[in-house]
Amino acid sequence: MSQFDTWPQLTGAGTDYRLKTWDDIGAASVSGHVRALMRTCWRLGGLPEYAPLHLRAWAHTLGYRGHILTKSRAYSTTYAALRADRAEHVGQEAVPDAVTDVSWRYIGSGHTPGAALLAAGIAEDLEQSRRIGADARRQARGG
Numbered sequence: 308m309s310q311f312d313t314w315p316q317l318t319g320a321g322t323d324y325r326l327k328t329w330d331d332i333g334a335a336s337v338s339g340h341v342r343a344l345m346r347t348c349w350r351l352g353g354l355p356e357y358a359p360l361h362l363r364a365w366a367h368t369l370g371y372r373g374h375i376l377t378k379s380r381a382y383s384t385t386y387a388a389l390r391a392d393r394a395e396h397v398g399q400e401a402v403p404d405a406v407t408d409v410s411w412r413y414i415g416s417g418h419t420p421g422a423a424l425l426a427a428g429i430a431e432d433l434e435q436s437r438r439i440g441a442d443a444r445r446q447a448r449g450g
Contacts, residue, residue, distance in 0.1 A: 321345065321368045332366065344369045 321344075322335050332345045348370045352362030365372050418426055 324367060325364065326367045341369070
């Protein structure tokens with residue numbers, strides 16, 4: 308029995324923990340279809356042309372790097388209510404070791420000014436590397 312066999316499967320779209328090895332995919336408590344998608348992400352993540360996508364790091368969410376559990380405040384319930392209902396369903400008084408944060412607030416989006424400069428520099432470096440690579444390929448072909 309793997310350590311993952313005791314972890315609850317909370318979604319139909321992957322797992323709520325990262326996969327570290329190929330064997331973790333086999334041990335995950337998911338359907339055969341989801342397991343096949345995870346294995347595809349893992350295989351593609353090993354190919355050089357897909358390295359920038361970091362698919363192995365995101366195989367647990369089927370390659371999607373966003374939040375796989377999104378909810379609308381207007382049309383949904385709270386995570387606290389879901390945890391309480393789940394605890395009641397399994398016969399517990401409370402979910403042990405549950406950590407909650409009840410004071411979320413928006414603090415902004417995008418890069419800080421310093422991070423924006425770094426990102427612009429990285430983008431310039433990547434573009435220059437692409438140009439150098441294209442020139443090298445042209446010269447190798449005799450053009």
